[in-house]
Amino acid sequence: MTKMQRMLAAGTALALCAGPALAERGADGELKIIYWQAPSTMNPYLSGGTKEVEAASMVIEPLARFSDTGDIVPALAAEIPTVENGGVSEDLKSITWKLKQDVLWADGTPFTAADAIFTYEYCTNPEGGCAQTTYFEGVAGMEALDDHTLKISFTEPKPFPYTALVGSESPIIQAAQFADCTGAKAPECTEANFNPIGTGPFKVTEFRANDVITLEANENYRDPDKPAFAKVLFKGGGDAESAARSVLQTGEFDYAWNLQISPEVLTEMEAAGKGKVVVAFATSVERVHVNFTNPDPALGPDERSVWKEDGSNPHPILSEFAVRKALSKAIDPVILTEIGYGKTGRPTCNVLPGPEIYASSANDDCLTQNLDEAKKLLDDAGWVPGADGVREKDGRRLSFLFQTSTNAVRQEFQAIIKEWWSEIGVETELRNVSASVFFGGDPGSPDTFQKFYADLEMYTNNFSGVDPEAYMGTWTCDKAPRPSTQWQGENINRWCNKEYDALAVKFANTAGLDERAKIAKQMNDMLMQDYVMFPIVYRGGTSAHSNTLAGVKINDWDSELWNIADWHRAK
Template sequence: MNETEIHGMVAEVKEGKLSRRGFMQRLAAFGVAAPTAWHILDFHGVAQAQSLTAYKPTKAGGGGPLKILLWQAPTLLNPHFAIGTKDQEGSRVFYEPLAGWDNEGNLVPFLAAEIPSRENGSVSADGLSVTWKLKPNVKWHDGKPFTADDCLFTAAYAADAATAATTIGTYKDIKVEKIDDLTIKITFPKPTPFWADAFVGAAGMILPKHVFEPFKGAASRDAPANLKPVGTSAYKFIDFKPGDILRGERNPDYHIPNQPFFDTVEVKGGGDAVSAARAVIQTGEFDYAWNMQVEDEILLRMERGGRGKAIPVSSGNIEFIMLNTTDPWTEVDGERSSVKTKHPTLTDPAVRKAINLLIDRDSVQKFIYGRGGKATANFVNAPPRYVSPNMKYEFSIDKANKILDDAGWVRGADGIRAKDGKKLKFVYQTSINAPRQKNQAIVKQAAQRAGIDIELKSVTASVFFSSDVANPDTYSKFYCDIQMYTTTMLQPDPERFMLQLVSWEIANKENKWQGRNISRYSSKEADEAFQEAQNSLDPARRTALFIKMNDIFCGENILVPVLARTRMAASSNNLVVQPSGWDLDLWMLNAWFRP
């Protein structure tokens, strides 16, 4: 299929001769994913149809309790402080954005009255502004009205560097104006092709101005609502024990008629992925479990005679290994892994290249993850148009040895390579999880055969992914040489995802380690590519720029991709959920029900 044929089909959609669904189905036949098709239609000004769910309730409530397992337990409930997905999920129980993403990459309104588009005149043709109409008669859980002032406040709150929000990259460069109580206009400094970022999805949850205003900026961490949220969602806060459990009850004033179905919601944390899967699929003790990072063989065995099932959903998530080019063992100005330092051995490109060759991705996929992932050499693996054709992976201990030999790393009497008095000895950390520990062991075994000594470190998931700035073992601190985890792509466009690769997002003491660039590595070329991509209205050029960023970080072996992760959850057989690979698992918790 060529560009002319695509333009012809877009014209048919505009003329009403072809439905949006038909357009997406035709492109799917040629390997073009739904999110990409959505972007093509949006770029050409074709209005987006609102997604429909299967939920057809006759009244709200009556469904009894809903019991959910997040085995990586939430530690706070402010979505703009969430480092790990678990804290975003916990926050989403109570807070809502203007819109979210369904599994086909379509925008679905929550606090918005409608989805902006060029057709309805709310998205400017020059890419410089978008206007959102807000839903009327929405109340915060304390009874106060939701208005445009809450949107303006949330944007200013997140954009304030002193707040140290993880979402600062989304809000810092935009201007949000109040047109009236139920209308806001976002103005961008330059043409912005991906306007659906601020107030959308995981980064878009809106905070109540009247609750958080006294805690903007440096006082942000002192807000009681960081642990006792006041939102607009289908469930009102009851109580929360960080690292353990949170509870909510049905909101009788919820703004969507006849929702939610369940009377209460309980989100339990702790344990591990296998016990969570067992509690849903085998015993039926819980209704739903998030993030089933469990060996596929175990899941299949549970499904054969159990009360539930695994739910695989395609996504842009990536399980990867990160190599530290800063020094995690030397403290400078009160922080380790400071950009003011250099790693004694991992700054050598030959060492990083050798480590990349020691990752047996195919074995990890075949013997550990199965349906849960596919071996890859790319950091960006979805939508398909953004996947680089330039990166390849290979497992070769022989080639790794040759690279190290040629670079002057010589084996000592203990078998460990050294150069200029510095040994190839590394601490490799990840969260406690059986597939990850097996993955670590595979890498360690291969590294030993190449003269590299690796000490394995495993951190409890609730600690590793904690948003606690005082904890030294969080992945954002990166106080080790090598680490491994999954990063999630929570929208069908790579822009926000790629903030992990820009210099102004480097995690450090100044931003309370909330920056999204955990690797600390920066590239002028990558920075420039991102800035251009942000403002390019040419889809092909924008795609090429994101591929360039991917290739810089993967080509330098700073980010060493392992698996493109399938998002895997567990659900009881009698629960209907609304899964999406482009938003949080709990993005549409309001619409879950039992038939």
């Protein structure tokens, strides 16, 4: 039995190892970080973008997080509750967290269980448009047994109870600061959303949306010797290549995130000797998403790309199974991975590529491109090539708008995929949007990946921790973004399948690890075999840090900045 299996099956957990002793808080001056996708908010509950989750993780914290090895470790909790230590009930219907004593918010007020309960109520408010609702699936309620004891009750037995308020995507916000920011008011609270009061090692001193964040050491942080850095300059924007260069060649920055650039260029930069490229594989998959609703600009804001329970707003072409399958068959993940990622990626046919126990082998035929099969699928479905080679049927052209964020690798992928689709008679218009906007989550913007005002779109996401229950639950019918949820929601595809929904419920109520793995694979296979999306690359989280920066433990199970309190200058 692997370490992960022991943890999931028995509820065991490893304590977080203490970092190296630091001489004095703030002694190492300024830390410079660059994320070429600039955060648009510091509230991860109002954005499904990784950049917002990462930036916020320096300030606001969960009860527990996942380490670089995938182990669950305490953050605001004093210990990890298990059945063995009495923290998880025998019937698996509740978990009781003992909170660390004397933890203060950055404003000097005490952190208590009431803040955790408020966070739960904040995210589950039906008018709030919370982007992270899946982490609270199955929670019946929360109660404070005292100021430092939180009991979470579940509607059914919860075999893996470490979801609500665990991991960087489900941190605790201060009740006092966000008291007037619940429900429909949530996006309107700019001051709180840009400058959250946290318990983490740093606090925001200035937030400029889609640009720069400045932070300073939190004088009320619970470890008096941490963080080693007095200030953080968190620069957003630009592109992945210039971010990599600023660490590996010019030495202007200390840490650069998500270096999605060609492997040859990355290797050449690293050879300059000023920094190191670090890679961690967990659950990230670059994929093309299919829109199952109609994105026609002629439709009004309450109709365009809006899922309807009665199925009355389907995509006029992509609702056809044969079309989706043909588009997938025309793609070659192996070639794309070699071109775009090299050793930092692996071709995949699954949206759930790891941990290994959950990885299906039922879809591996996607690794072999088959243009002839793609053409036959379209022929058989009645799509006939027109005079210009673009297929037509019933007065409709096989023509799509394919969008993604602005990035050299993604634009190269778009161009190659467009050429492959052209070979089978598909016309493709390419569009790229600034990553800061695309992943920003602004409900007023028409250009976010959540709005999905296109036919197809490409990006990567993943999930925190090692259990995929919440992640696989994102494709249930009720998770589709729409105006009533402030365009938040994890089911970006607007795909709805009642059998899948039933499997999600079954998954949440299944205890045995082997049986859970079986259900997770079924859910993955259902998505893959209905061509809800086309997986391309199992991506390693690829970043770089300067040779003068120590303490970094790159982590793809949680925020890459999960242990930033331990970062320091190399001696």
